[in-house]
Amino acid sequence: MKITLAEPKLIKEPITIISDLVTEAKFKADKNGLQLIAMDPANVAMVIFKLLSSSFIEFKVDEKEEIALNLNYLKQVLKRAKSSDSITLETSEGMLEVTFKGRTTRKFSLPLIDIEEEEQKVPDLKFKAEIETESQLLNDAIGDVDIIGESVAFVAEKDRLIISSTGDLGKANIELKSDEFTKIKVEEPQKAKYSIEYLKKMIKASKLVDNVVIKFSTEYPLQLEYRSTDNLELVFILAPRIDND
Numbered sequence: 564m565k566i567t568l569a570e571p572k573l574i575k576e577p578i579t580i581i582s583d584l585v586t587e588a589k590f591k592a593d594k595n596g597l598q599l600i601a602m603d604p605a606n607v608a609m610v611i612f613k614l615l616s617s618s619f620i621e622f623k624v625d626e627k628e629e630i631a632l633n634l635n636y637l638k639q640v641l642k643r644a645k646s647s648d649s650i651t652l653e654t655s656e657g658m659l660e661v662t663f664k665g666r667t668t669r670k671f672s673l674p675l676i677d678i679e680e681e682e683q684k685v686p687d688l689k690f691k692a693e694i695e696t697e698s699q700l701l702n703d704a705i706g707d708v709d710i711i712g713e714s715v716a717f718v719a720e721k722d723r724l725i726i727s728s729t730g731d732l733g734k735a736n737i738e739l740k741s742d743e744f745t746k747i748k749v750e751e752p753q754k755a756k757y758s759i760e761y762l763k764k765m766i767k768a769s770k771l772v773d774n775v776v777i778k779f780s781t782e783y784p785l786q787l788e789y790r791s792t793d794n795l796e797l798v799f800i801l802a803p804r805i806d807n808d
Contacts, residue, residue: 564592564628565653567621571644571663573614576770577797578641581610582634583764589631589678592624600683608761611685611798618794620649630659631678637661640671686800688786690778692719692753696745698769698789701726701777704737705762711735714756714804717779719749724777728759753781756804765799 568574581588581599588601596616602609616622640661644650648665654675661671704726708715712730719725722741727734741747768789769775776788782803790796 564625564630565621565623565651566592566597566619567649567651568618569620569649570618571641571646571648571650572771573618573795574650575641575644577612577614577768577795578634578638580764580767580770580797581612582638583767584608584610584761585634587631587633587676587678589629591627591629593627594624596622600685602683607758607802608765609683609685609800611796611800613796615794621651628654630654631676632659632673633676636673640673643669643671686784688778688784688800689780690783690786691751691780692717692724692747692749692778694719694724694739694745694747694777695774696724696739696777698766698773698775700739700745701775701787702766702769704739705759705766707737708735709759709763713759714806715759715762716754716756717777717785719747719753719779721749722747753779755779755782755785756806757785757801758804761801765801768797768799771795771797 584603585601588599591598597614599612644663645665648663651662653660657675659673659675663669708728711732712728715726715728717726724739724747727736739745765787772789772791778786784803785801787799
């Protein structure tokens with residue numbers, strides 16, 4: 564395998580975000596591109612990352628290849644990439660060779676590791692609420708509820724999404740109405756709670772794309788989708804938080 568990106572941020576930013584949730588992960592490379600599917604250690608969140616072959620200026624993958632890496636190590640290396648560099652990833656004798664080419668040529672070698680776990684598969688989820696909106700609106704809402712509590716409630720009703728939290732400091736309530744920037748599809752009211760700590764890590768994907776698709780159902784997982792046509796997709800699935808009250 565030998566693949567080259569002209570835009571470092573297409574892999575640099577996603578790996579930084581994913582490494583907050585997952586320490587070790589397995590990439591799969593084939594003719595379609597590079598893909599990662601992984602669960603966090605607590606089995607609360609799943610991340611699906613796809614970097615399409617059309618993102619690369621060079622893409623040589625003769626046969627399907629699996630590459631398992633420590634994401635913290637990979638993140639530290641990718642942080643050294645300048646925005647003007649190209650990044651080449653190449654496998655060689657149990658190592659991943661990472662080369663930055665700009666005004667200088669810099670090379671790093673990372674050991675491939677063995678991950679003994681069952682292959683992760685994306686669950687077939689059916690959602691009753693779907694909201695597409697600007698990434699920054701979701702970021703602002705999560706920032707607001709973060710000062711109040713540890714969990715956040717999502718309520719989807721006809722023409723509006725309510726994001727709220729209750730805690731010792733009181734209550735925060737944010738309402739997004741259906742308009743030219745926010746599209747809401749829901750047949751009947753849906754409500755579920757999720758961890759704010761996990762959401763804070765996931766919404767950093769707003770650095771990659773301007774819009775986010777939010778999908779959920781009552782007491783059901785939440786799915787956040789960040790997609791850029793012809794480049795990448797970063798999708799998160801978060802288990803609901805069930806309260807005893």
